[in-house]
Amino acid sequence: xxxxxxxxxxxxxxxxxxxxxxxxxEGLELVGGIDTRPEYVGRDLGDVLDIxxxxxxxxxxxxxSILRRDEVDCVVIATTSWVSEQMADLRTxxxxxxxxxxxxxxxxxxxxxxxxxxxxxxxxxKANGVTLLGTGVNPGLSMDLLVVALTAGCHQVTxxxxxxxxxxxxxxxxxxxxQGVGLTPEEFAAGVxxxxxxxHIGFPESARMISDALGLDIDRIEQxxxxxxxxxxxxxxxxxxxxxxxxxxxxxxxGYRGDEVVLTLxxxxxxxxxxxxxxxxxxxxxxxxxxINMQITPEYAGGTATKGIAVNSIPRVVxxxxxxxxxxxxxxxxxxxxxxxxxxxx
Amino acid sequence: xxxxxxxxxxxxxxxxxxxxxxxxxEGLELVGGIDTRPEYVGRDLGDVLDIxxxxxxxxxxxxxSILRRDEVDCVVIATTSWVSEQMADLRTxxxxxxxxxxxxxxxxxxxxxxxxxxxxxxxxxKANGVTLLGTGVNPGLSMDLLVVALTAGCHQVTxxxxxxxxxxxxxxxxxxxxQGVGLTPEEFAAGVxxxxxxxHIGFPESARMISDALGLDIDRIEQxxxxxxxxxxxxxxxxxxxxxxxxxxxxxxxGYRGDEVVLTLxxxxxxxxxxxxxxxxxxxxxxxxxxINMQITPEYAGGTATKGIAVNSIPRVVxxxxxxxxxxxxxxxxxxxxxxxxxxxx
Numbered sequence: 066x067x068x069x070x071x072x073x074x075x076x077x078x079x080x081x082x083x084x085x086x087x088x089x090x091e092g093l094e095l096v097g098g099i100d101t102r103p104e105y106v107g108r109d110l111g112d113v114l115d116i117x118x119x120x121x122x123x124x125x126x127x128x129x130s131i132l133r134r135d136e137v138d139c140v141v142i143a144t145t146s147w148v149s150e151q152m153a154d155l156r157t158x159x160x161x162x163x164x165x166x167x168x169x170x171x172x173x174x175x176x177x178x179x180x181x182x183x184x185x186x187x188x189x190x191k192a193n194g195v196t197l198l199g200t201g202v203n204p205g206l207s208m209d210l211l212v213v214a215l216t217a218g219c220h221q222v223t224x225x226x227x228x229x230x231x232x233x234x235x236x237x238x239x240x241x242x243x244q245g246v247g248l249t250p251e252e253f254a255a256g257v258x259x260x261x262x263x264x265h266i267g268f269p270e271s272a273r274m275i276s277d278a279l280g281l282d283i284d285r286i287e288q289x290x291x292x293x294x295x296x297x298x299x300x301x302x303x304x305x306x307x308x309x310x311x312x313x314x315x316x317x318x319x320g321y322r323g324d325e326v327v328l329t330l331x332x333x334x335x336x337x338x339x340x341x342x343x344x345x346x347x348x349x350x351x352x353x354x355x356x357i358n359m360q361i362t363p364e365y366a367g368g369t370a371t372k373g374i375a376v377n378s379i380p381r382v383v384x385x386x387x388x389x390x391x392x393x394x395x396x397x398x399x400x401x402x403x404x405x406x407x408x409x410x411x
Numbered sequence: 412x413x414x415x416x417x418x419x420x421x422x423x424x425x426x427x428x429x430x431x432x433x434x435x436x437e438g439l440e441l442v443g444g445i446d447t448r449p450e451y452v453g454r455d456l457g458d459v460l461d462i463x464x465x466x467x468x469x470x471x472x473x474x475x476s477i478l479r480r481d482e483v484d485c486v487v488i489a490t491t492s493w494v495s496e497q498m499a500d501l502r503t504x505x506x507x508x509x510x511x512x513x514x515x516x517x518x519x520x521x522x523x524x525x526x527x528x529x530x531x532x533x534x535x536x537k538a539n540g541v542t543l544l545g546t547g548v549n550p551g552l553s554m555d556l557l558v559v560a561l562t563a564g565c566h567q568v569t570x571x572x573x574x575x576x577x578x579x580x581x582x583x584x585x586x587x588x589x590q591g592v593g594l595t596p597e598e599f600a601a602g603v604x605x606x607x608x609x610x611h612i613g614f615p616e617s618a619r620m621i622s623d624a625l626g627l628d629i630d631r632i633e634q635x636x637x638x639x640x641x642x643x644x645x646x647x648x649x650x651x652x653x654x655x656x657x658x659x660x661x662x663x664x665x666g667y668r669g670d671e672v673v674l675t676l677x678x679x680x681x682x683x684x685x686x687x688x689x690x691x692x693x694x695x696x697x698x699x700x701x702x703i704n705m706q707i708t709p710e711y712a713g714g715t716a717t718k719g720i721a722v723n724s725i726p727r728v729v730x731x732x733x734x735x736x737x738x739x740x741x742x743x744x745x746x747x748x749x750x751x752x753x754x755x756x757x
Contacts, residue, residue: 086566091626202564210743214560215707217723218548218716219746220432280437280751353746354719355712359705361561366701370564373700377563397556397743400565400699405626 092406134162172199177273204267438752480508518545523619550613
């Protein structure tokens with residue numbers, strides 16, 4: 066089988082990491098980069114990626130100049146968390162007749178909160194004979210695909226709980242701000258109110274995927290964002306949290322079928338939870354027949370895994386039938402080692 | 412979408428359990444049963460399944476009398492562990508133009524030990540426009556699909572270890588004999604030698620699936636079967652194990668790439684391991700970037716889950732492209748609750 070030619074759209078921390086990963090993979094070829102940052106445009110992609118060699122292609126801010134269906138097999142796009150903000154760019158990719166992997170959190174299941182846009186994307190992908198997938202570690206793997214995979218042998222599922230406890234210490238100022246780290250509890254509450262503390266993006270999408278796959282018939286969801294108030298001093302390169310201040314955001318989703326809670330998603334995100342004796346991990350409990358209790362400790366590494374799953378999904382997307390897909394519609398991606406990216410069977 | 416019409420072939424403990432599960436599922440309809448036991452043939456299927464009602468179809472020992480492509484969508488076959496023993500029946504199903512789910516352990520990846528038969532099955536399935544899948548909890552889920560799914564976000568995998576510790580207490584005389592439970596260590600060694608203690612069936616198949624999916628390039632496997640000698644008295648309804656006698660079989664597979672072990676599968680199966688302080692569970696360790704440590708405790712329930720995964724896979728098999736498939740070729744099955752069996756998108 067032939068090599069898959071990939072364009073990376075968006076060369077921020079995630080996008081440039083994915084581009085470097087594509088370069089590492091036998092069977093994948095990085096053929097272009099798109100970004101609007103003036104300091105990147107016109108420079109050699111290898112230079113922008115800081116890999117110590119030229120790639121012979123320059124970063125462009127004009128997608129139309131490189132997105133040709135006979136020259137590109139898949140675009141990986143990493144520009145925003147929101148479907149509505151990514152729509153114009155997704156239309157450009159699909160109309161060019163090119164497959165696409167998006168790590169926008171809402172794209173994991175755009176039906177959840179953007180049903181009209183999802184329908185448009187599905188039609189557009191089918192009309193152009195290509196596949197569009199939203200993925201990432203969460204949503205996309207740790208609190209949805211893995212949950213569903215664990216039910217594969219179940220006769221019955223009465224309720225599901227997934228909990229992901231992670232450490233935000235590696236992240237920079239943007240994440241600190243959107244998670245409310247370093248705020249007073251009052252500032253945090255105000256930030257939740259005005260939307261500046263938006264916490265984790267993706268719970269409605271994970272809930273929709275799980276409910277549809279299992280037939281849980283969730284008809285209503287509730288989300289809460291609560292301050293994790295520290296009792297100790299916590300310090301990272303980007304923030305200092307004094308006792309009594311906010312170390313992070315505990316986000317909870319409850320999924321109801323009628324009056325019954327059939328799905329609980331809990332995601333406390335904070336800096337240095339171990340300073341209060343809290344280990345990190347992914348924990349999934351399936352109530353039903355049989356019951357299943359799973360844990361991954363420490364947690365499935367966040368940013369690293371999002372880059373990995375996006376790149377590992379590329380062969381799955383290229384071989385899939387046309388349309389808008391989620392992670393439950395495709396065979397599970399595998400870490401691509403050796404010549405695995407070539408070993409596809411449809 | 413329309414209801415999926417299912418025939419159960421083989422009405423032993425596993426087959427009759429799957430047939431009852433099909434009856435429980437909205438979107439699936441049990442339309443026939445095949446078995447050669449004289450005491451079943453000619454009786455109403457509901458009577459044989461002991462469900463307290465008639466199903467209006469009689470159990471037959473003549474597959475040709477009920478396997479018509481316009482009346483049956485999928486056969487679930489539970490007759491043997493071995494591809495060679497199941498070939499004639501699989502040919503019958505495929506030549507009738509009907510999809511098939513097999514729980515024969517070797518069918519999880521027949522390429523592993525029966526490559527010529529696998530090629531024949533793939534051709535036959537494609538020629539008849541149908542899909543054939545081998546599945547079960549192990550092989551099929553706990554030591555292969557779940558391993559691969561956990562690598563979905565990995566940049567690199569250098570080695571994999573999966574360990575499944577289970578309790579054989581629920582099982583009857585056949586399992587006790589094939590696992591060597593209750594033998595002396597000398598009898599166990601002789602049984603391994605002459606093949607009467609065959610332990611777990613499926614390690615070469617799991618290894619093949621993992622190696623192909625990840626590109627681990629395993630070029631040689633070694634298997635060992637060792638006696639688990641009890642230090643305490645262990646008693647179940649079917650067997651008594653005195654101290655110094657064999658409580659079970661510890662099976663190990665090492666997968667080599669050159670001289671390097673890149674895959675280790677360990678499966679100690681015994682009665683009442685907790686009497687020696689050994690808990691049960693599934694444990695998977697992925698070495699690479701990132702590293703992943705997963706545990707499911709207690710273990711993913713064996714017989715229960717095999718029945719579940721076979722039935723939950725039926726919609727996936729019916730909607731798949733034609734050919735021989737394994738669990739990594741298809742989207743992961745989900746527990747079918749509510750109307751989930753209808754909610755398919757291809």
